[in-house]
Amino acid sequence: MARWEPNAQERLTQAALELFVGQGYDRTTVAEITDRAGLTKRTFFRHYADKREVLFLGQDQLTRLFTDAIKAAPTGATPLDAVTAALESAAAVFGQDRREFVRQRQSVIDANDDLRERELLKLARLTAAMATALRERGVADPTAGLAAEVGSLAFVRAFERWVSPSCEEKFATLAREALAELKAAAATLA
Amino acid sequence: MARWEPNAQERLTQAALELFVGQGYDRTTVAEITDRAGLTKRTFFRHYADKREVLFLGQDQLTRLFTDAIKAAPTGATPLDAVTAALESAAAVFGQDRREFVRQRQSVIDANDDLRERELLKLARLTAAMATALRERGVADPTAGLAAEVGSLAFVRAFERWVSPSCEEKFATLAREALAELKAAAATLA
DNA sequence: AGCGTGATGACACTTGGTGTCGTCAGTGCT
DNA sequence: AGCACTGACGACACCAAGTGTCATCACGCT
Numbered sequence: 001m002a003r004w005e006p007n008a009q010e011r012l013t014q015a016a017l018e019l020f021v022g023q024g025y026d027r028t029t030v031a032e033i034t035d036r037a038g039l040t041k042r043t044f045f046r047h048y049a050d051k052r053e054v055l056f057l058g059q060d061q062l063t064r065l066f067t068d069a070i071k072a073a074p075t076g077a078t079p080l081d082a083v084t085a086a087l088e089s090a091a092a093v094f095g096q097d098r099r100e101f102v103r104q105r106q107s108v109i110d111a112n113d114d115l116r117e118r119e120l121l122k123l124a125r126l127t128a129a130m131a132t133a134l135r136e137r138g139v140a141d142p143t144a145g146l147a148a149e150v151g152s153l154a155f156v157r158a159f160e161r162w163v164s165p166s167c168e169e170k171f172a173t174l175a176r177e178a179l180a181e182l183k184a185a186a187a188t189l190a
Numbered sequence: 191m192a193r194w195e196p197n198a199q200e201r202l203t204q205a206a207l208e209l210f211v212g213q214g215y216d217r218t219t220v221a222e223i224t225d226r227a228g229l230t231k232r233t234f235f236r237h238y239a240d241k242r243e244v245l246f247l248g249q250d251q252l253t254r255l256f257t258d259a260i261k262a263a264p265t266g267a268t269p270l271d272a273v274t275a276a277l278e279s280a281a282a283v284f285g286q287d288r289r290e291f292v293r294q295r296q297s298v299i300d301a302n303d304d305l306r307e308r309e310l311l312k313l314a315r316l317t318a319a320m321a322t323a324l325r326e327r328g329v330a331d332p333t334a335g336l337a338a339e340v341g342s343l344a345f346v347r348a349f350e351r352w353v354s355p356s357c358e359e360k361f362a363t364l365a366r367e368a369l370a371e372l373k374a375a376a377a378t379l380a
Numbered sequence: 381a382g383c384g385t386g387a388t389g390a391c392a393c394t395t396g397g398t399g400t401c402g403t404c405a406g407t408g409c410t
Numbered sequence: 411a412g413c414a415c416t417g418a419c420g421a422c423a424c425c426a427a428g429t430g431t432c433a434t435c436a437c438g439c440t
Contacts, residue, residue: 003387003388003434003435003436003437004387004388004436008387008388029425029426029427030426030427030428031426039388039389040388040389040390041427041428042388042389042390042391042428042429043387043388043389045427045428045429046387046388049428050427050428051426051427051428078379079379080379080380116311117307117308117310117311118307120307120310120311120314121306121307121310124310142371142372142374142375143375143378143379145343145347146340146343146372146375146376146379147379149339149340149343150336150339150379153335153336153339157335181332182332182336183379183380184332184380185332185333185336186336186376186379186380187377187380188333189268189269189270189333189336189337189340189373189376190270190373190374190376190377193403193404193405193406193418193419194405194418194419198418198419219394219395219396220395220396220397221395229419229420230419230420230421231396231397232397232398232419232420232421232422233418233419233420235396235397235398236418236419239397240396240397241395241396241397
């Protein structure tokens with residue numbers, strides 16, 4: 001038998017989300033979280049760089065999903081084709097089973113400025129990763145950055161709809177719609 | 191004669207920037223800043239919501255410059271025309287005389303993750319303000335958001351060039367170039 | 381049995397940030 | 411002149427995030 005209960009990190013995440021939902025992010029101390037998880041404050045910061053990160057785990061995985069899909073896109077694919085593939089591959093993380101969890105998480109983030117700030121940082125990193133992946137497949141620079149930005153914007157819009165109350169659509173569908181809308185809008189810009 | 195030396199806020203900004211440049215942002219405490227400025231820690235937080243904000247004053251002014259220019263654009267102007275006007279009006283803040291100050295400030299921001307995070311928040315607010323201003327002049331939603339995003343991207347690229355070492359170009363010129371590049375890239379996306 | 385390893389606890393410490401109250405120059409009103 | 415009011419600041423106590431450091435002890439390996 002183990003010296004401690006297993007799944008420390010998972011218990012921390014669970015406890016944190018419950019408390020955040022129940023009483024708000026900033027009215028919850030790290031000590032409260034670790035008490036509920038049966039751990040100490042010091043251990044919390046061994047698993048998460050700071051208090052906000054407990055809500056942003058798995059972001060790296062999402063980024064890898066995006067960049068892998070862009071790399072794997074066929075040679076003839078346009079930049080927006082590659083971005084489309086990236087968004088569709090993200091559907092693996094936004095399945096129907098995770099929807100309620102993601103909704104709760106998002107309601108916490110939306111209610112706090114510090115968390116929205118962190119969310120923007122993660123999104124910016126995602127966008128930068130897409131741009132890099134596009135450049136690596138030979139897309140020239142102004143276009144690579146723009147395509148990544150369009151993809152990022154489509155992702156945000158699709159995500160907003162996906163987590164909105166009473167939405168039942170699949171993420172991949174919403175992503176395709178958002179991208180098509182933006183593609184049409186891009187044509188009218190020039 | 192006044193009870194205290196005047197220009198408290200200005201002295202705080204000055205002291206903070208000097209210390210940040212000299213020894214780094216995170217190796218500088220608020221107490222050090224206020225000591226140098228001849229004030230107390232409490233007073234610092236009366237002028238700035240948090241330690242980072244001391245580097246982001248005047249951001250609201252920039253946002254107002256942008257939105258005012260978009261509002262003032264002629265009725266027949268396309269979304270990108272309005273955005274172009276916004277970027278050019280920002281040249282008022284990025285004059286040759288402020289260049290060295292902005293360069294120092296930016297080197298501090300680039301060296302610290304927390305500050306980059308705050309910078310992204312400010313940029314996101316700027317983008318959102320542009321999108322709102324565009325919507326208020328009747329631009330439909332996918333286009334308004336996209337045009338704002340393109341303007342934001344152009345702003346970032348122009349700014350990066352403007353603060354890069356040994357750059358002598360005027361900001362307005364760089365902004366026009368960046369926007370023209372992105373406009374061309376947008377045409378190839380669809 | 382002995383040994384290293386890795387995750388955790390314990391605990392003191394620094395620093396960002398806030399609440400609260402006192403102080404006192406300037407301002408305006410009577 | 412006398413008065414109350416306001417606004418900017420200092421003083422001080424306090425809370426919570428985050429870090430450095432050392433001790434502990436189950437587990438696996440030899």
